[in-house]
Amino acid sequence: MKIIKVFTQWFFILCVPVLLLSASLGIAANCPWLYKYGFDKYEVGRATGLSDAELEKVISGIIGYFNSGERDIYIVVEKDGAPFVLFNEREISHMRDVKGLFRLDYYLCLGTLVYALAFVGVNIFIWKDRRGLARGLFGGGVLTLGLMAALGLGALFDFESLFIHFHLISFSNYLWMLDPSRDYLIRLFPQGFFYDATLFCAAGTGAGALIIGGVGWWQMRKSERVSNKSPS
Secondary structure (H helix, E strand, O other), rough: OOHHHHHHHHHHHHHHHHHHHHHHHHHOOOHHHHHHHHHHOOHHHHHHOOOOHHHHHHHHHHHHOOOOOOOOOOOOEEEEEEEEOOHHHHHHHHHHHHHHHHHHHEEEEHHHHHHHHHHHHHHHHHHOOHHHHHHHHHHHHHHHHHHHHHHHHHHHHHHHHHHHHHHHOOOOOOOOOOOOOOOOHHHHHHHHHHHHHHHHHHHHHHHHHHHHHHHHOOOHHHHHHHHHOOOO
């Protein structure tokens, strides 16, 4: 039984950063405010020639696509007073790959959430081991903070290299290498947008880690005080 408890605790610790980061990525992908912030900061309206109303239509279309069963994205906007199909075939194919990554992110988030809830439930109601649960929460929080600190430092000092390596690892093709002179996807989402989104996700994940780790630390201290008060 002790070996099982140790294994499940360490697996929980490893699941915490995956759960928190995948949740942050999912929130970022579905957060209209983040898109609007990036569009305003990087003057996407001027780069694309689209009005604010049309850019809101783009945001809605992209978020809707990520959460739909549609294979391809198809967004029609109005530009220069005429209907305009926003993405070409290369961009559509790349967005199909991106959607696949977000689907994987959703599955990771759901899977780790189910395991985390099961771990918490078993420790509280079956094993009645609040101290073991507290160590898992604290360890998961500390591990997540360490990983997010490394990600944040990597983004601050050499985001371009981090950005390129992410694409090389995540995609089996080079459809992500777009031309801003003809491809609207890169005009909508310049590298600076992804830099800000990365920091947003790292900060959100770190905040979640602080809460989880803090709860674990508090419960560990509480258990220690109870043990010290118990008669020997």
